[in-house]
Amino acid sequence: MTALTREETQALIQEVLEVYPDKAKKDRAKHLAVNDQSIEQSKKCITSNRKSLPGVMTVRGCAYAGSKGVVWGPIKDMVHISHGPVGCGQYSRAGRRNYYVGHTGVNTFGTMNFTSDFQEKDIVFGGDKKLAKLIDEIEQLFPLVKGISVQSECPIGLIGDDIEAVSKKKAKELEKPIVPVRCEGFRGVSQSLGHHIANDAIRDWVIGNRDGDESFATTPYDVAVIGDYNIGGDAWASRILLEEMGLRVVAQWSGDGTLSEMELTPKVKLNLIHCYRSMNYISRFMEEKYGVPWMEYNFFGPTKIAESLRKIAAFFDETIQANAEKVIAKYEAEYQAIVAKYRPRLEGKRVMLYVGGLRPRHVIGAYEDLGMEVVGTGYEFAHNDDYDRTIKEMGNATLLYDDVTGYEFEEFVKKVKPDLIGSGIKEKYIFQKMGVPFRQMHSWDYSGPYHGYDGFAIFARDMDMTINNPCWKSMQAPWQKPAEGEAEKIAASA
Amino acid sequence: MPNVMIRKNDAGALLFYVAKKDMEETIASVEMDTAETWGGEVELTDGSRWYIDPISPPPAFPTTLRFKRGDE
Ligand code: SF4
Numbered sequence: 001m002t003a004l005t006r007e008e009t010q011a012l013i014q015e016v017l018e019v020y021p022d023k024a025k026k027d028r029a030k031h032l033a034v035n036d037q038s039i040e041q042s043k044k045c046i047t048s049n050r051k052s053l054p055g056v057m058t059v060r061g062c063a064y065a066g067s068k069g070v071v072w073g074p075i076k077d078m079v080h081i082s083h084g085p086v087g088c089g090q091y092s093r094a095g096r097r098n099y100y101v102g103h104t105g106v107n108t109f110g111t112m113n114f115t116s117d118f119q120e121k122d123i124v125f126g127g128d129k130k131l132a133k134l135i136d137e138i139e140q141l142f143p144l145v146k147g148i149s150v151q152s153e154c155p156i157g158l159i160g161d162d163i164e165a166v167s168k169k170k171a172k173e174l175e176k177p178i179v180p181v182r183c184e185g186f187r188g189v190s191q192s193l194g195h196h197i198a199n200d201a202i203r204d205w206v207i208g209n210r211d212g213d214e215s216f217a218t219t220p221y222d223v224a225v226i227g228d229y230n231i232g233g234d235a236w237a238s239r240i241l242l243e244e245m246g247l248r249v250v251a252q253w254s255g256d257g258t259l260s261e262m263e264l265t266p267k268v269k270l271n272l273i274h275c276y277r278s279m280n281y282i283s284r285f286m287e288e289k290y291g292v293p294w295m296e297y298n299f300f301g302p303t304k305i306a307e308s309l310r311k312i313a314a315f316f317d318e319t320i321q322a323n324a325e326k327v328i329a330k331y332e333a334e335y336q337a338i339v340a341k342y343r344p345r346l347e348g349k350r351v352m353l354y355v356g357g358l359r360p361r362h363v364i365g366a367y368e369d370l371g372m373e374v375v376g377t378g379y380e381f382a383h384n385d386d387y388d389r390t391i392k393e394m395g396n397a398t399l400l401y402d403d404v405t406g407y408e409f410e411e412f413v414k415k416v417k418p419d420l421i422g423s424g425i426k427e428k429y430i431f432q433k434m435g436v437p438f439r440q441m442h443s444w445d446y447s448g449p450y451h452g453y454d455g456f457a458i459f460a461r462d463m464d465m466t467i468n469n470p471c472w473k474s475m476q477a478p479w480q481k482p483a484e485g486e487a488e489k490i491a492a493s494a
Numbered sequence: 495m496p497n498v499m500i501r502k503n504d505a506g507a508l509l510f511y512v513a514k515k516d517m518e519e520t521i522a523s524v525e526m527d528t529a530e531t532w533g534g535e536v537e538l539t540d541g542s543r544w545y546i547d548p549i550s551p552p553p554a555f556p557t558t559l560r561f562k563r564g565d566e
Contacts, residue, residue: 041540196513281513284499288556295504385518 003375004416006397009034013399016411024053031402035394042387048402049383051189057406059426060380062185064088066194067201068151070278072181074098074229074254075262076108077146079138082115083131083163084153088185089113097443099233100256107144114138123155128166135170135178146259147177149201157184177259179205190381190403192277195357199281202262207286209263221247221316222268226283226294227275227358230255232448237455238274238299244330245313245323253279266290270315272297274451277357277386296389299451300459301366302335331453339369342460345468347371349419352412354378354404354427355441361390363422363441366450366459375416378404410434420467435475437466498544501556508555510538527552535564 004012013032017025030047039045052058061069064082069092072080082089094111102108116134118127135148148170150163163180171178181201183194210216223242228235235255242249250268251261265271271283271294283294295315297308306328313324349372353360360377367374376399379386387400394400399412406427413421413436421431422441431438439445439462447462449455499511500521508521519542525534532552536544543564553559 284501284511284513284556287501288499288558388518 003373003395004397006034006036009397009399012412012415015415016408019407024056027053028056028405028408031404032408033400035391035396035398035400037391037394037396039391040388041384042391043384045391046384046387046400046402048379048387049189049192049381050403052403053405058380058403059406059424060189060403061191061194062154063183063187063191063194063197064151064153064185065092066191066196066278066381067181067183067198068092068194069096070191070229071195071198071202071254072149072151074100074110075149075257075259076100076102076110077144077258078149079109079112079114079142079145079147080149080151081131081134081138082113082153083127083150084116084118084155086115086117088153089115089151095443096229097231097446097448098229098255099236100230105142109142109145118153118155123159126159126161127156128161128163131161131163131166132170135166135174139174139176145176147179149179149181151181152184154185157182157186177205177209191356192381192383195278196281199279199285202282203285206259206262207266207282207289210266216264216267218267218269219248220269221320222250223247223270223272223312224251224253224261224265224268225249226251226253226265226271226273227277227279228252228255228451229275231442232444232446232450234299234449234451234455237449237452240454241299241305241309241327241452242272242312244327245309246320247312247316253282266292268292270295270312272312274299274362275358276389277382280385298362298365299455300363301369301456302331302339302453303369304362304365305453305456335453335456338457338460342464343371345464346460348373349467350375350416351420351422352376352399352416352418353421353441354380354401354409354423356380356424357382357386359422359441361386361393363450364393366456367463369456370460370463372420372463375399375418376401376412378402406430420463435472437469437472439463439466495560495562497558498561499556499558500553510536510544536561537564 017029033046068080090113093113100108100110104111116130122130167178167180179201183197187193235252239249251265266286271292273283273294273296276296286292287294298304309324313321351367351372351374360379364374378401420437422439424442425440428438428440444450450459496512501509503509510519510521519538519540522539523537526548531548531550533546533548544561545564546559546561
């Protein structure tokens with residue numbers, strides 16, 4: 001199918017909106033748009049970061065998910081207590097595949113689930129005592145733990161527990177940082193506020209811990225990787241490129257990261273942000289308080305990688321700039337081979353995306369490197385500043401959908417007929433059953449890494465493996481297929 | 495009176511960022527922008543106007559300041 005024109009896309013949106021009652025229609029209309037590259041400010045065409053409509057199917061998460069699951073969870077040498085009932089933590093345990101090195105249960109705790117397992121009596125009489133006991137138990141069972149964070153689930157805010165007081169008291173006793181995080185699930189409209197709350201907790205309880213302590217030997221080439229959660233090893237694939245360039249990566253936030261790395265971050269020369277949405281807050285804070293500049297970069301696909309490496313190098317001296325060119329040249333043969341191998345198999349294929357914080361715009365370049373085209377994209381929980389950054393990346397007259405509902409997404413797919421959809425686990429099986437190739441783009445469908453040159457090779461292979469999988473030809477039961485000979489006739493007449 | 499973080503972007507222009515509102519706009523003009531004072535009426539590229547009592551000496555950016563809406 002050829003690309004839709006602006007009018008056709010607009011008509012499609014209208015058609016999809018038709019089933020809603022008037023009020024819902026009016027609301028949802030603001031979240032769906034046809035991309036127009038000439039617009040500078042996204043707020044003119046799309047509304048975002050609003051409460052989802054009751055009654056529609058949304059795939060958003062909660063503030064607790066944004067704080068515990070995304071920002072804090074991957075910090076490997078801390079224990080993150082899911083404070084409240086057991087389910088919130090248990091059902092999301094280890095789902096994001098934030099890889100790390102260490103001995104789980106000894107000096108790292110990433111894939112474990114710690115919870116205060118609230119019962120009725122804790123709701124009625126308060127859970128502060130239980131929390132104190134839990135912290136003591138953690139210290140006893142896992143003496144190598146470097147710090148503890150208390151991630152509030154909904155009931156904590158509702159019953160008015162004073163987790164701050166418990167944390168302060170226990171932190172003094174144990175002489176370890178204990179961070180209370182007020183990320184109750186009901187706060188805000190999506191996980192996005194959880195990111196913000198988590199950033200603020202880091203600001204208030206972690207960042208200043210080494211102020212005035214000059215024992216850490218710095219170099220002029222210190223950087224921190226911010227907003228890379230090491231999904232399937234992403235941060236590692238990024239880190240080697242920076243190190244080959246001659247930079248020293250002091251901290252990884254927060255995939256495979258540690259508490260002390262975070263504490264040292266204000267001492268670096270430059271903060272590199274991959275996921276702007278979840279960690280811009282803390283970067284802005286460090287810029288203001290410590291004068292550490294930050295920049296956004298993108299390590300998906302060779303074009304964007306080269307662009308980003310040069311942009312990063314421009315902050316440093318000529319040696320680093322020369323090194324950046326060397327790194328790009330070093331990998332050139334490798335990625336050219338990937339493009340040569342997969343581009344012919346993927347050329348012209350059309351993709352629709354619907355993901356979280358940065359991928360709806362960051363992966364566009366990687367698809368384009370493979371000759372593919374992203375024809376629709378949207379975020380679960382973006383804000384206007386994300387769409388500002390997306391408009392220029394997307395082609396004209398492509399679809400933008402914010403906090404898309406299950407119904408809208410299905411209808412769009414039926415009409416746009418993409419060759420591939422990249423979205424989450426909740427969408428995966430619906431679209432696969434509809435016969436559309438699908439990649440799970442939150443945790444890379446158990447694959448990865450996708451960042452860096454190494455990641456690009458895996459990305460290309462995965463996309464090819466999905467789109468050109470022979471199973472898509474077997475979607476029809478054999479007895480429903482036209483008889484031998486008839487198929488050719490139909491094909492000839494078409 | 496929102497708290498506004500003012501920072502320079504890559505091009506050297508001043509950005510006006512209100513975290514609570516997710517608003518990130520470029521500053522189009524500042525009433526007083528000299529070696530001695532900075533502030534007064536501030537106009538953004540989206541046309542909105544804000545006000546801050548002039549500060550002297552001018553603050554170092556990035557910094558967080560409290561602004562009033564121009565029409566208040
Ligand atoms: S909304 Fe509340 S109860 Fe539900 S997962 Fe989030 S914190 Fe837990």
